Amino acid sequence: MNNLNSILIEGNMVREPQYRTTPKGTPVCTFSLASNRFFRQESGYEKEVSFFDVETWSRLADTCNTQGKKGRGVRVVGRLKQDRWTGTDGKPRSRVAIVAEHVEFRPDFKKEQGIDKGKDSVYSDSLAEEAVDAAEAAPDYDEAAAIREYEDAPVMAGVAEPVF
Numbered sequence: 001m002n003n004l005n006s007i008l009i010e011g012n013m014v015r016e017p018q019y020r021t022t023p024k025g026t027p028v029c030t031f032s033l034a035s036n037r038f039f040r041q042e043s044g045y046e047k048e049v050s051f052f053d054v055e056t057w058s059r060l061a062d063t064c065n066t067q068g069k070k071g072r073g074v075r076v077v078g079r080l081k082q083d084r085w086t087g088t089d090g091k092p093r094s095r096v097a098i099v100a101e102h103v104e105f106r107p108d109f110k111k112e113q114g115i116d117k118g119k120d121s122v123y124s125d126s127l128a129e130e131a132v133d134a135a136e137a138a139p140d141y142d143e144a145a146a147i148r149e150y151e152d153a154p155v156m157a158g159v160a161e162p163v164f
Contacts, residue, residue: 005079007098011035013072014051019065029061030054031068033076033098053097054078064103073106 014032021027030053037048054076056064068074078100087093 006077007080008075008077009033009035009052009098010073010075011052013068013070013074016070017065017068019061027058027061027065029056029064029068031064033074053095054100054103055081055097056100056103060100060103064100067105067108069108072108075104075106076100077102 011033014034017029017031019027019029033052033054035050035052037050038045039048040046076098078098081097081099083095083097085093
């Protein structure tokens, strides 16, 4: 029986994806992901950034290579993989990476005739116009206030007990 090894993470691509093929011709695409975490301190909110290496294979690698770009938001579902080797200095080395099984891209909005339209978004033109109007109507958006509101909101769902 396999043990549970699953991860879901959201963040932004740190650099352009790197695409290559194995000697047998299997496509592999790797990229780094930065994930932000905000937490409360006495002096206010602090931001912590973590960086993760992600690798994709086959058709998913092709998609990540064509759709991915530096700064693009992504959600990755996959598993953790640890590589171990001995360095040239004789010391043991180790690296943990995420092997993606599913990757979702946030809409990539581009200016086109004064209206933001998603490159590969499922939203219609009218929804894109509404999003632009809403963003222009709230230029004084306070991210820290939004985080406080989220953290102070009551939890509505109950916690289920695990079944083994």
